[in-house]
Amino acid sequence: MSRLLSEEEYRKTKAFKVKRWYRGEKDPYIGQVELKPQKQFQEDINAQKQRIHDEAILRRNIYDIEHNKKLQLFSKFYKVISVVFVAALIGILLYVVSYLPPVGNAANPDNNEVAEKYIEDAMKDTGAVNIVTGMILDYRAFDTLGESNVLFIATCTVLILLRVDSKSKKKEEEESDRLYEPKNDIILQKVAFFLVPMIIIFGIYVILNGHLSPGGGFSGGAIIGSGLILYVNAFGFKKIERFFTQKTYKWICFAALSFYCLAKTYSFYCGAHHLETGIPLGTPGDILSSGLILPLNICVGMVVACTMYAFYAMFRKGGF
Amino acid sequence: MDFIQNFPFFSILLSLGSGVLTSIMNKKAARIWNTFILTAITVMSAVLFVYMLDVGEPYTFMMGHFPAPWGNEIRAGVLEAGMALFFCIVMMLSLKGGQEHIDAEIEETKVNLYYIMINLLLSSLLALIYTNDLFTAYVFVEINTISACGLIMIRQSGRTIEAATRYMIMSCLGSGLLLMGLCVLYDITGHLLMSNIKESVAYVYAQGTYKVPLVASIGMICVGLAIKSALYPFHTWLPDAYGYSTVSSAAILSSLVSKGYIFLLIKIFFRVVGFDVIVDSKIVNILFVFGLFGMIMGSVNAILENDIRRMIAFSSVAQIGYIYMGLGLGTTIGIVASIFHVLSHASTKSLLFIAGVGLTDASGGSKKFVDLTGSGYRNPMAGVAFAIGACSMVGIPMFSGFISKLLFAQAAVANNVGKQLPTLICLAVSTVLNAIYFMKTVIRIYTPSGRNAKKTQAGEAALMSMKEHPLYHVTLLFMIILNMILGCCSQPIVDWITSGLAMFG
Numbered sequence: 001m002s003r004l005l006s007e008e009e010y011r012k013t014k015a016f017k018v019k020r021w022y023r024g025e026k027d028p029y030i031g032q033v034e035l036k037p038q039k040q041f042q043e044d045i046n047a048q049k050q051r052i053h054d055e056a057i058l059r060r061n062i063y064d065i066e067h068n069k070k071l072q073l074f075s076k077f078y079k080v081i082s083v084v085f086v087a088a089l090i091g092i093l094l095y096v097v098s099y100l101p102p103v104g105n106a107a108n109p110d111n112n113e114v115a116e117k118y119i120e121d122a123m124k125d126t127g128a129v130n131i132v133t134g135m136i137l138d139y140r141a142f143d144t145l146g147e148s149n150v151l152f153i154a155t156c157t158v159l160i161l162l163r164v165d166s167k168s169k170k171k172e173e174e175e176s177d178r179l180y181e182p183k184n185d186i187i188l189q190k191v192a193f194f195l196v197p198m199i200i201i202f203g204i205y206v207i208l209n210g211h212l213s214p215g216g217g218f219s220g221g222a223i224i225g226s227g228l229i230l231y232v233n234a235f236g237f238k239k240i241e242r243f244f245t246q247k248t249y250k251w252i253c254f255a256a257l258s259f260y261c262l263a264k265t266y267s268f269y270c271g272a273h274h275l276e277t278g279i280p281l282g283t284p285g286d287i288l289s290s291g292l293i294l295p296l297n298i299c300v301g302m303v304v305a306c307t308m309y310a311f312y313a314m315f316r317k318g319g320f
Numbered sequence: 321m322d323f324i325q326n327f328p329f330f331s332i333l334l335s336l337g338s339g340v341l342t343s344i345m346n347k348k349a350a351r352i353w354n355t356f357i358l359t360a361i362t363v364m365s366a367v368l369f370v371y372m373l374d375v376g377e378p379y380t381f382m383m384g385h386f387p388a389p390w391g392n393e394i395r396a397g398v399l400e401a402g403m404a405l406f407f408c409i410v411m412m413l414s415l416k417g418g419q420e421h422i423d424a425e426i427e428e429t430k431v432n433l434y435y436i437m438i439n440l441l442l443s444s445l446l447a448l449i450y451t452n453d454l455f456t457a458y459v460f461v462e463i464n465t466i467s468a469c470g471l472i473m474i475r476q477s478g479r480t481i482e483a484a485t486r487y488m489i490m491s492c493l494g495s496g497l498l499l500m501g502l503c504v505l506y507d508i509t510g511h512l513l514m515s516n517i518k519e520s521v522a523y524v525y526a527q528g529t530y531k532v533p534l535v536a537s538i539g540m541i542c543v544g545l546a547i548k549s550a551l552y553p554f555h556t557w558l559p560d561a562y563g564y565s566t567v568s569s570a571a572i573l574s575s576l577v578s579k580g581y582i583f584l585l586i587k588i589f590f591r592v593v594g595f596d597v598i599v600d601s602k603i604v605n606i607l608f609v610f611g612l613f614g615m616i617m618g619s620v621n622a623i624l625e626n627d628i629r630r631m632i633a634f635s636s637v638a639q640i641g642y643i644y645m646g647l648g649l650g651t652t653i654g655i656v657a658s659i660f661h662v663l664s665h666a667s668t669k670s671l672l673f674i675a676g677v678g679l680t681d682a683s684g685g686s687k688k689f690v691d692l693t694g695s696g697y698r699n700p701m702a703g704v705a706f707a708i709g710a711c712s713m714v715g716i717p718m719f720s721g722f723i724s725k726l727l728f729a730q731a732a733v734a735n736n737v738g739k740q741l742p743t744l745i746c747l748a749v750s751t752v753l754n755a756i757y758f759m760k761t762v763i764r765i766y767t768p769s770g771r772n773a774k775k776t777q778a779g780e781a782a783l784m785s786m787k788e789h790p791l792y793h794v795t796l797l798f799m800i801i802l803n804m805i806l807g808c809c810s811q812p813i814v815d816w817i818t819s820g821l822a823m824f825g
Contacts, residue, residue, distance in 0.1 A: 092536065093500075099532040100507050109520065110510035114389045125386070142383040142392035146447070146459035149336060153440050153463055156343070156433050157470040161481075165429045254344050261337040268329065271385035273321065 127281035127290035128211035136216075137293045137300075145264055148300055151307045152257055158311060164318035185234070192234035199227035207301035211290045217300025224301065225308025232309075237317070249306050256299035263292055324371045327364040328396045328450045329381055331404065335361065335443035342436045350432040351419075354439060358412045361442070365405035372398045373816070378823045380452060388452075389513050395452035399659075399820025403449050403583060409802065410575050410666050411442060417674035417795040418568030425475045425566045434474050441467040441572070445580045454502055454592065455512045457584055461498065465491045465548070468577045471569040472561050483560035490547055490557045497544030504537035505592075514591040525597050535601050538593055542603055545585045549578040551607075551644050552614030555637045559621075562633035562673075570629070571673040574636045575666035582643055582662060586655060589647070590824040599650040608648025608739065612746045614641025619753035623760075627687045628680065631757060632672050635713060638750060639665045642728065645746070649731050649739055652821060657727035659817045664712070664720035664806055671799040672709040678702025678792065679765055689761070694769030696762075703765055705796045710758035712803055715751055720806035725751065727814070 010016055020026050043051075101108040118135055126134035136144045203223035210216030232240045270277045282289030338357050342350045372378075378397035380388065415422075415438065426434055444463040451457045469491070473484035506512060508530040509520035524530050547554040562570045589598050598604060618638030625631040639661070646658030682699035683691045696703025712719035725747060732743035806813065 096504060096533050096536040099530060100504070101530075108510070109508055109524075110506065112510040114511065117390055139384070139386050139391050140455075143453075143456055143459050145336070146456065146463060149339065149440060149443075150459065150462050150466065152340065152343075153437070153466050153470070156436050157466055157473075160430055160433050160470055160474050160476075163430075165427050250344060254340060257340040258337065261333065261340060265333050265337075267385070268333075268383050269326070271391075272326070272329065272382045277385075 123284050126293065127284050128293050129284055130211055130213060130216070132214075133211045133216045133293060133297070134290070137296050138291075141264055141296075142268070144296075144300070145260060148257065148260060148303055151303055152253060155253075155307050155310050158314050162314040162318050188234045192230050196227050196231045196234075199230065200224055203227060203301070203305070207297055208287065208294070210297040210301075211293045212285065212287070217297040218304055220297075221301035221304025222308060224305035225312075228305065228309040229312045232313070237313075244309070249310055252302050252306050256302040260296060260299045263296065267292060322371070324368055325379055325381060325396070327368045328394055328400070328404070328446070329383070331361040331364050332394070332443055332446045332450065335439050335446060339436050339439040339443065342432055342439055345432050345435075347428065347431040350435040354415070354435045355412075357439065358408060358415070358442070361446070362405065362408040362412065365401055365408055368396065369398070369401040369405050372396065372401045376819070376823075389511065389516055392456055393452045393513065394447075394450040395514075396450055397820055397823040398816060399824065400449050402816060402820065404446055406663055406666070407445055407449070407576055407579075408442070410670055411438070411572060413795050413799050413802070414568050414571035414575065414670045414674065416791055417670075417799070418566060418571065418677065419791060420789065421567050421677060427476075430474060433470070437467040437470040437474070438572075441471070441577070445576060448580045448584050452514050452591075453512055454505070454514060454517065454588075457587075458495075458499060458502060461495060461548075461581070461584070464577060464580060465495060468573055471573060472565045474569070475564070475566040477564065479560060479564040483557065483564055486557040487561050490554065494544045494547035494554075497540045497547070499544075501537040501540030501544060504533050504540070508533050508537075514587070517592050518594055521593055521597060525594075534597075535603070538598065538601055538603050541588060542585065542607060545581045545588075546607070546610070546644065549581040549585075550637060550640050551610050552617055552637060552641055553610065555614070555618070555640075558637060559625075559630045559633045562636065563627065563630040567673055567677040570633070571670040574633070574673065575670040578636075578640060579662050579666055582640075582647075582658075586647070586659065587824070589655075590821065595652070595825070604648045604650040606648075607644045608650075611641045611643070611645030611648050612742055614638060615645060615746050615750040616641075616753070619750055619757065623753065623757045625757075626689055628676050628689065628692060628761065629673075629687050631761070632669070632676055635672075635754070635757070636665075636669060638754070639669070639713075642724070642750075645743065646728055646731065649735055649743070651731060651735060652818075653727075653734055654731040655821060656814060656817050657724060657731045659821070660727055660810070660814060661724040663813070664724045667799065667802045667806055668709050668712045668720060671705060671796070671803060672713070674792075674799065675702045675705035675709055675796060678796070679706060689764055692761075692765055693767050694765070696765035697768065701793050701796055705800055706765065707762050708800055708803065710762050712807065714755045714758050718804065718807050720803050720810075723807055723810040723814075 005013070101110075118131060118139065122131040122134040122139075123129060126138040128134035128138070200223075203220045205220075206215035206223060207217055207220030210220065228240070228244065267277055267279075269275075277291075279291045281291050284290070288294065334357055338353060342353060345353060376398070378395060380393050380395045382388070383392040383394060385391065422431065422434060440463055444460040444467065447460040448457060448464065451460070465488075469484050469488050472487055473480050502512075505517065505521075508524055509517050511517045511520055521534065524534060550558045562574055565573070589595055615638050618634050618636070618641055622631045622634035622638065625634055643658045643661050643665070646654045646661060648654075649657075678699045679692055679695040679702050680687050682695045682702065686692075696706070708719065712721040715721045715725040728747060729744065732740050732747070735743070
């Protein structure tokens with residue numbers, strides 16, 4: 001009962017519903033959430049026989065151990081030799097390690113002018129407080145350009161292998177996939193509802209602060225990617241396709257990588273000819289500082305996030 | 321700085337960027353764009369090559385605002401420019417020769433992915449050729465490996481996926497060993513730039529403090545790259561990968577991908593560790609022995625093969641054996657012979673693959689020897705081209721294979737008796753074995769088939785005429801010319817390689 005609202009309006013409020021649930025008058029699950037017992041997977045007895053028969057024939061054809069003397073011998077030797085080989089390799093490597101310079105010794109060969117300049121001048125040269133980001137995106141940006149292309153080409157290879165393009169196959173594949181997709185798992189959905197925005201915002205934070213604090217495009221992108229994967233697990237492909245389809249993926253990757261290529265081409269060209277790029281470095285420590293590093297971090301982050309999600313979607317159902 | 325000195329940088333970035341650009345293109349646009357950039361890079365490399373011959377001094381090019389030990393750097397000399405030019409030409413010819421097969425064998429929607437792989441493969445090959453930094457080399461080795469995998473499995477059948485899996489496993493082992501070798505090398509020298517490592521290695525070697533890690537890292541790098549370029553005991557991934565992938569992929573893999581790694585190895589010999597240290601460490605002797613084994617065993621396996629594509633693939637194992645044998649001789653003249661054989665094998669092997677596919681097409685798609693009977697009459701151009709490729713592989717004068725065998729023999733004679741005799745004997749034996757399986761094939765394709773035999777197992781044998789497949793015929797003609805140039809005008813090329821190697825050190 002409420003003193004401010006009339007009985008009818010009060011019945012519509014949440015407080016009333018909670019109270020009713022608390023008193024045990026009504027269970028919100030009954031009649032609202034569909035509880036269906038899972039159907040047991042049943043296979044026609046003939047199909048089952050056929051399948052077992054096929055598997056047996058396949059197995060016999062591939063691993064015909066009784067008649068294939070060579071294979072028998074090979075599989076015996078293989079085990080022994082692989083163990084011996086790996087043990088020998090471990091032994092050699094341990095032996096080598098024992099001769100390497102001790103860790104943390106100031107007189108080690110790798111404590112030379114290269115590391116010294118990175119530590120002392122990185123902030124002045126690149127404008128990045130985080131020296132590692134300064135190194136990978138400014139001093140040695142060519143390597144990182146190659147590295148982000150490694151990610152790109154890895155996704156392309158997975159696309160070749162797993163993307164289902166032919167129409168009939170696609171339909172079949174999707175139908176069989178939909179059957180196994182969990183539907184309306186309310187616990188997962190509620191948790192994801194809170195977690196996904198936080199994960200994605202945290203990922204964006206890590207990317208944007210890549211030049212100020214530990215992190216950067218690679219780690220931030222991985223965080224965003226895992227957020228997207230959680231989202232698709234909770235809400236299914238239909239929901240995520242409202243804002244993230246294969247087309248989105250294609251254009252994001254294209255935009256990010258081509259911006260990266262163009263920006264770095266410009267900067268390499270200027271660098272090689274000792275010209276000024278005209279890109280201000282800003283005050284170290286500001287969010288808008290360190291020249292090209294921030295936009296490049298964003299590009300790398302987008303590529304990594306898309307790659308993570310694309311791998312998942314590809315393995316799950318051969319497309320987006 | 322001259323404008324021409326920008327060309328290596330332009331060609332790497334152009335091919336890298338086109339890989340990305342191709343991802344939004346359709347099939348036809350991707351193909352045209354790929355042809356365009358290949359032509360552009362070929363022209364740029366040719367101009368650079370002529371310029372470098374004129375200048376005669378290598379130069380380094382800063383990638384970014386920071387000079388060498390801190391930033392990245394690329395370096396170009398005569399040898400690098402010439403290699404880039406040659407690789408581009410061979411890639412172009414292999415793609416054009418197999419274009420009909422790319423269209424037929426790859427799903428319509430995935431053709432642009434194929435060209436992404438080609439563009440990135442090209443960029444990684446160029447970067448491997450031009451880089452002056454070991455870590456950059458490693459990054460591009462990764463791109464090279466993954467794109468090669470894509471090239472193998474884009475024709476989706478059970479065999480290619482199995483081949484790609486094998487290739488991936490072996491290649492990952494190779495990359496892992498290479499990376500460990502680089503890590504150890506970095507730990508004892510403190511540098512990643514090639515010229516700086518060379519100074520440090522000379523110092524460390526003279527001091528003798530880190531001799532064990534140094535030798536171990538050289539060993540790991542050599543074995544890693546040997547696995548990736550299919551030296552004999554590590555060749556198991558090769559026959560299926562070359563035998564079942566689409567023909568352009570097979571030609572590119574055998575003539576370019578494995579050669580890129582060999583070029584990197586030669587670069588590491590001369591520019592990173594120093595050739596004296598390498599020879600002194602006795603690693604070359606191991607490569608020498610494996611090279612000799614490869615020369616014999618590859619040919620023996622090829623003789624036993626009953627499938628023309630797999631036979632050509634096994635012949636690659638033997639030829640890679642030749643190259644490593646040349647490296648193993650431990651003299652500069654041996655390396656020159658090896659580099660010449662890289663060129664000779666690249667041009668001949670792509671010719672054989674492309675010609676071979678013409679023969680199998682004229683036999684209803686069957687790759688079995690029985691069905692190939694008389695296919696040289698059904699597809700005259702492919703028959704002639706295959707015969708020329710076979711002559712070159714066996715080592716008949718006028719063709720490129722003869723010159724490389726001659727150079728190997730000369731290098732062997734200049735060596736001490738311990739290596740001289742085995743080399744000469746193996747060269748002779750391997751030549752005879754080569755002749756056995758290649759001449760067997762040539763005789764087979766020129767044996768007139770009776771009226772009954774015309775109906776092959778796989779279907780009606782088709783006549784291949786010039787008018788229906790003009791691109792294929794023109795490509796074969798160019799490949800034959802390239803082979804003849806290598807075989808007939810070898811002296812300027814050998815001079816060029818020698819001067820390029822001198823610039824390496």
